Amino acid sequence: MVYIGIDVGGTGIQIGVVDENGRILAKGDTPTLVGRPFEDIVRDMGNCMLNTIKEGGFTTADVAAIGVGVPGIADNQTGNVIFCTNLGWTNVPLRTELQKYLNKPVYIDNDATVAGFAESVCGVSAGRHSSVFITLGTGVGGGIVIGGRPWSGFHGIGSEIGHIPMDMNGEPCTCGNYGCLERYTSATAIIRMAKQQVLQHPDSMMHDLCGGDLTKLNAKMVFDAAKEGDPVATKVFNRYADNLAQAIYTIIAFLDPEMIVLGGGVSKAGSFLLNAVKERLPRYLIFKTLPYAEIEIARLGPDAGIIGAAMLGRN
């Protein structure tokens, strides 16, 4: 039997036929074209799924289940997507609609939860009892796995790690609260801090890397300049690493998983970031002599969305 994994993004929908070990056997994609009626998006999704199955040399009889990762909140009782801000979806019956194209069990979960689950099936946290995955991108998402199973909360509104307050008197967040964790640990936070610094220090290497156009400054440029020893970029990088270490400490103090996995665009910095965070983490730990979570960089890259979604059906 095989499992269909569908990763729904704001730009494209990635679809894979996946075996029970999380290996992708066939892949397809179709543009999301946000703004269309929900039924039209699901029609393209359904047809792309059927094509991918066929082109991979499988039949619909080989398919055990379908899993879908969405950038939002889903209710697995009803199979409805409750909120998907990027897609403009509110209470859409995704399961019912998708089953019109292939009548198999459909499981839906948050994209960060699904990506974290993929890492725990066949990525860096494979075989670990428990893990928390953090996506460090434009925002910050979280994926919790406990006892080998994804946990997005009893009501499906948990693992919103990006919106835990780190500074209740801090900066306003898009969610309406103040000082949320993603204000300090996202790629957006790096860019915001770097811009402030470049304005004060126009001699920074970051100024050259973005061609003098601060609207083009991105997190990679900041890290690249820091690697080269640029003092202003190093200051931003150190501040960011401190923030991320505190965020990781929060996960340890609350849930103490076996492993914490860093994913998303910022995690591409690899060992440069990982080493800086690991070096800073112990200063925040309460029990300085006791074992705590291993911290690792995610391994599956963009395929994590397909794999994790497919594996929802295996569970």
Place this chain on the structure above:
Amino acid sequence: MVYIGIDVGGTGIQIGVVDENGRILAKGDTPTLVGRPFEDIVRDMGNCMLNTIKEGGFTTADVAAIGVGVPGIADNQTGNVIFCTNLGWTNVPLRTELQKYLNKPVYIDNDATVAGFAESVCGVSAGRHSSVFITLGTGVGGGIVIGGRPWSGFHGIGSEIGHIPMDMNGEPCTCGNYGCLERYTSATAIIRMAKQQVLQHPDSMMHDLCGGDLTKLNAKMVFDAAKEGDPVATKVFNRYADNLAQAIYTIIAFLDPEMIVLGGGVSKAGSFLLNAVKERLPRYLIFKTLPYAEIEIARLGPDAGIIGAAMLGRN
């Protein structure tokens, strides 16, 4: 079969014979007398346990297992207590030592975890899939239950909810970090805020309630004055209720349990506190229209320690 539950505190050790439903069938206690050698404390514990069994009309053959709740961190692999600051214990072999008095399986866990587990066995969160228990006392402790089982972390260092940062630039905490949640949500926080206010407003009712001696001011006096409409106490109470609502929001955003249970001395304020927190919570929630955890006051009181410890053995 019956289960022994032992609740080890800084002043006294409470011991109970408990049935499989969490009902206490016999009870005993012995002073802790902190400062003595560890073996002496466990000798009194062991003898008190044997007496309690006998006086309750049971024999050691009736006992299936022993559970111990400690104000610290334990390793259930080795049966050692790793840290118990109040007792001055570091790496003490509690299981081995206790088994000299009664050779049964011994399970050890943190006291807040154990109390939360008790509530989930036969207290306010009974039958709930998942819950987070918060003890609001001198400090703030946490007890996580997921899938009906206590979770104190993979390394046993989790559920330290009191030490999650709420304000990373905030007040220094005894743990070495800044702005920990317990700085804003403990009884100590209420007293600290109230003292500052009374110094500025000596006409507050709180001044009279403590007989003009601010060292005698406690959280109950602050809440009593707030209930009577004292404006200065009301200000402190409102600030505290805001802090607690944010702490509860943090638990929802991270773990989204089915229920959140408020325990510890401060929770004795009952519906006066509960209603204020429930009223404030929605303003922090990201998904304002979706269901979220029920918030309740703990029901078992001081017996929770014995019951939860005993039920560790039933699991």
